Amino acid sequence: MAALQNDVKAFIVQALACFDTPSQVVEAVQKEYGISVTRQQVETHDPTKTSGKGLAKRWVTMFEDARKRFREETAEIPIANRAYRLRAMNRFVEKAETMKNIGLAMQILEQAAKETGDVYVNRRIEPDKTLDEEIKVLEIEKRKAELKLIEKGGGNSNAQLLADLIARLPS
Numbered sequence: 001m002a003a004l005q006n007d008v009k010a011f012i013v014q015a016l017a018c019f020d021t022p023s024q025v026v027e028a029v030q031k032e033y034g035i036s037v038t039r040q041q042v043e044t045h046d047p048t049k050t051s052g053k054g055l056a057k058r059w060v061t062m063f064e065d066a067r068k069r070f071r072e073e074t075a076e077i078p079i080a081n082r083a084y085r086l087r088a089m090n091r092f093v094e095k096a097e098t099m100k101n102i103g104l105a106m107q108i109l110e111q112a113a114k115e116t117g118d119v120y121v122n123r124r125i126e127p128d129k130t131l132d133e134e135i136k137v138l139e140i141e142k143r144k145a146e147l148k149l150i151e152k153g154g155g156n157s158n159a160q161l162l163a164d165l166i167a168r169l170p171s
Contacts (some may be wrong), residue, residue, distance in 0.1 A: 008033055009045060013059050017045045017066035050060060 004012070008029060015025045022039040029037050046052040047060045055063075078084045089112045096105040 004035070004037070006043075008035060008037075009059065010062065012037075012042055013063050014066045016042070017063045022046075082115060085115060089115070122153045146165045 011032060012014055012029065015028055016022075019088050020028070022042040023091075025042045026037055029035055029042070040051065043049050044051045045055060045059060045063075051144055075078050076146050079088075091107050093105050093108045093112075095107060
């Protein structure tokens with residue numbers, strides 16, 4: 001395993017910081033520099049892995065900076081934007097329909113529905129109250145009103161009737 005030049009090391013560290021797998025980095029180094037490296041050799045340049053714990057401070061700092069930049073700039077990548085993905089899906093559906101490929105069109109429509117329904121995000125947007133929730137609220141309000149009537153001594157609710165029956169039972 002030959003020692004790598006600093007520019008190759010920097011390339012490896014930055015690629016790993018962008019969540020490329022060691023296999024992807026091996027291929028990229030081969031294409032970019034014409035150098036054959038192993039996955040294990042690449043992995044030694046990842047400070048988040050056990051094999052990269054002895055990585056020089058300079059490379060660790062570069063890795064952390066590149067990872068931070070990558071995470072912050074993800075929003076600038078078009079496919080990370082929901083509107084971009086939906087527009088692309090719209091184009092794909094139109095093309096599938098013109099090709100009479102209804103099955104593919106349906107799959108894309110399902111994907112778009114999942115996308116707009118926040119299936120792929122951790123946060124959920126709470127919809128307005130459902131009908132069941134409204135009914136529960138109304139039932140609670142009704143019960144509160146019945147209790148107030150009972151407390152005042154008035155009303156002829158089921159609770160009052162039950163209380164009267166219990167009172168009439170022999171001990």
